[in-house]
Amino acid sequence: MAGSSIYDHYQTSLTSRYCSPEMSTLFSQRSRHSKWRELWLFLAESQRELGVGAVTEEALDQMRAHLKVTDDDFKTAQVEEKKRRHDVMAHIYAFGAVAPAAAGIIHYGATSCYITDNSELMLMRDAMDILLPKLAKAIWNLSQFALKWKAEPTLAYTHLQPAQLITVGKRAAQWAQDLLFDLESIEDVRNGLKFRGAQGTTGTQASFLEIFRGDTSKCDDLNQLLCQKSGFPGCYEVSTQTYTRKVDLIVSNALAGLGASVHKICGDIRHLAAWKEIEEPFEKDQIGSSAMAYKRNPMRSERLCSLSRELMSKPVNFANTLATQWMERSLDDSAIRRVDIPEMFLLADAILIGLDNISSGLVVYPQRVKARVQEELPFMITETLIMRLVAKGESRQEAHEQIRVISHQASSTVKNKGEPNDLVARIKATEFFRPIWDEIDDLLRSELYIGRSADIVERFCGVGGMIQRKIMAYQSFIENSAASELMV
Incomplete structure (x- = not known):
C-alpha cells in the first residue's frame, strides 16, 4: 500500500547514505527530546537543592524513570501539539503524563529556550566530540602517507603549471597541516562552548529571582548546578531570550573551514588521478562509469567535494540568522536552525568518513610520477x-x-x-x-631539486613532530579504528 514503506517518503541522503549511525542517532528526535527531559530534571533537581519545596523527591524519581522518550510519549506529544501548536508545551504534557507527581513543576520558571537552546548546545558539543577523533585519524593517515613518500620527487605546480619539484610526501604534509588547523579550530570552539542555563524569558532571570524571593545568589547557584549537571564550564555572561546566535556562526565557521580543507585535498587528488600519478582506493568490483568501462573515476573525492561545498555554504545561513535577530529574539531563527544545525554536523561527519577511507588507501604510481618529472626536468634545471x-x-x-x-x-x-x-x-x-x-x-637527477622536502616531512609528521604532539589525545581511537567503510 502506498505510504507503508520508507521508500515512499523523502529521506535525507545524509542519513541514508553518507553519515555514521552515531551522528544520525545523536540528532534524532528521540535524542533531542530525551535531552529536553534531562534538562527539566536538572532544573527540578537544582531547584530542590536550593530549597524550592514544591519540588518533591517523588517528582524527581518519576522524572528519572522516564528520561527516554518512548514511541507512546511521542504519540501523546503529537496529539497535544496539534491542539496547542507548541512543541515544548506538548512535550511538557507528555512528560507529566508519565511522571504525574512532577506534572506541576516541570519547566518551573523556565522559558522554551531553556530547553531548546541548552539542548542544542549539548548536541553541538557532543557532535564535535564525535568529529574530533575522526579528524585526528585522517590527519594521522596522511602523516603516515607523507612519511612513506617523503623523498619521492614529483612535480610541484604554481598557476597549475609545472614549477619546481617537491615530493609526494611533502604535498601530503601540506594537506595534513590544513586539517591540523581545522582540528585546533574545532577544539577551540568545542572547549569554548558554554551553556545558556536558566536565564528567564529575556535573559534577566526575573522569574527565578521571584522563585528565590529576591535572593540573587541562588540564581547564580542555580546556573552553577545546571552547568555541573550538564558538563559545561559555565554560562554565557549575557543572554537574551536565546544564547546569542553568534555562537552558531562561530561553530559553523570552524566546520566550514574543515569543508574547505577537504575540498582542496580532494581537488588535488582528482588532478593527480587525471595525470595517473595517484588514485584513491578502487575496489575489485567497483565500476567507474556506466558507459566507459575502462574508467577509474575518483568518485569518492568528487563526492567529498560536493558535500564540502554544501558544508562551506552553511555559515551564510547562520550569519543571516544572527543578523535578523531583532532586539531580544525573533522566531525566524527557529525553523532554519532545526535544519542547519543537524545538517552541518551530518555533513562534516560524512566528509570525515570519506576522507578516512580515501587517506587510508591512497595508491601511488611511482613510475608514472618519475616519467612526468622527466618530461619537465630539463626546464627545471x-x-x-x-x-x-x-x-x-x-x-x-x-x-x-x-x-x-x-x-x-x-x-x-x-x-x-x-x-x-x-x-x-x-x-x-x-x-x-x-x-x-x-x-x-x-x-638530471630529480632528487637534487626537492630541497628540504624530506626533512620538512620528517620534522612535521615524524616521531616527536607537530602532528604526533597535537593528536596524542586521540591516539587510542586511532589505534583501535579500522579504515572507514563507505555505505555506498
Whole structure:
C-alpha cells in the first residue's frame, strides 16, 4: 500500500547514505527530546537543592524513570501539539503524563529556550566530540602517507603549471597541516562552548529571582548546578531570550573551514588521478562509469567535494540568522536552525568518513610520477645552469637570455610537433654552454631539486613532530579504528 514503506517518503541522503549511525542517532528526535527531559530534571533537581519545596523527591524519581522518550510519549506529544501548536508545551504534557507527581513543576520558571537552546548546545558539543577523533585519524593517515613518500620527487605546480619539484610526501604534509588547523579550530570552539542555563524569558532571570524571593545568589547557584549537571564550564555572561546566535556562526565557521580543507585535498587528488600519478582506493568490483568501462573515476573525492561545498555554504545561513535577530529574539531563527544545525554536523561527519577511507588507501604510481618529472626536468634545471655558468665567469643576464631562447624552442617542439623535450640536446649543441656540458647529465637527477622536502616531512609528521604532539589525545581511537567503510 502506498505510504507503508520508507521508500515512499523523502529521506535525507545524509542519513541514508553518507553519515555514521552515531551522528544520525545523536540528532534524532528521540535524542533531542530525551535531552529536553534531562534538562527539566536538572532544573527540578537544582531547584530542590536550593530549597524550592514544591519540588518533591517523588517528582524527581518519576522524572528519572522516564528520561527516554518512548514511541507512546511521542504519540501523546503529537496529539497535544496539534491542539496547542507548541512543541515544548506538548512535550511538557507528555512528560507529566508519565511522571504525574512532577506534572506541576516541570519547566518551573523556565522559558522554551531553556530547553531548546541548552539542548542544542549539548548536541553541538557532543557532535564535535564525535568529529574530533575522526579528524585526528585522517590527519594521522596522511602523516603516515607523507612519511612513506617523503623523498619521492614529483612535480610541484604554481598557476597549475609545472614549477619546481617537491615530493609526494611533502604535498601530503601540506594537506595534513590544513586539517591540523581545522582540528585546533574545532577544539577551540568545542572547549569554548558554554551553556545558556536558566536565564528567564529575556535573559534577566526575573522569574527565578521571584522563585528565590529576591535572593540573587541562588540564581547564580542555580546556573552553577545546571552547568555541573550538564558538563559545561559555565554560562554565557549575557543572554537574551536565546544564547546569542553568534555562537552558531562561530561553530559553523570552524566546520566550514574543515569543508574547505577537504575540498582542496580532494581537488588535488582528482588532478593527480587525471595525470595517473595517484588514485584513491578502487575496489575489485567497483565500476567507474556506466558507459566507459575502462574508467577509474575518483568518485569518492568528487563526492567529498560536493558535500564540502554544501558544508562551506552553511555559515551564510547562520550569519543571516544572527543578523535578523531583532532586539531580544525573533522566531525566524527557529525553523532554519532545526535544519542547519543537524545538517552541518551530518555533513562534516560524512566528509570525515570519506576522507578516512580515501587517506587510508591512497595508491601511488611511482613510475608514472618519475616519467612526468622527466618530461619537465630539463626546464627545471635551467636555474641551476645559470648559476653554474655565472660561477665560471659568464654574465647572468646573457645566460638567462640564451636559456630563454632555446627553452622556448624546446617548448615549441613539444607543443607543436608532439615530440619529446629536446632542451638538453639543444644545450649540448650550443657553444655558449660548453663550460658546463660535462655537468649536465649529472644535473638530471630529480632528487637534487626537492630541497628540504624530506626533512620538512620528517620534522612535521615524524616521531616527536607537530602532528604526533597535537593528536596524542586521540591516539587510542586511532589505534583501535579500522579504515572507514563507505555505505555506498
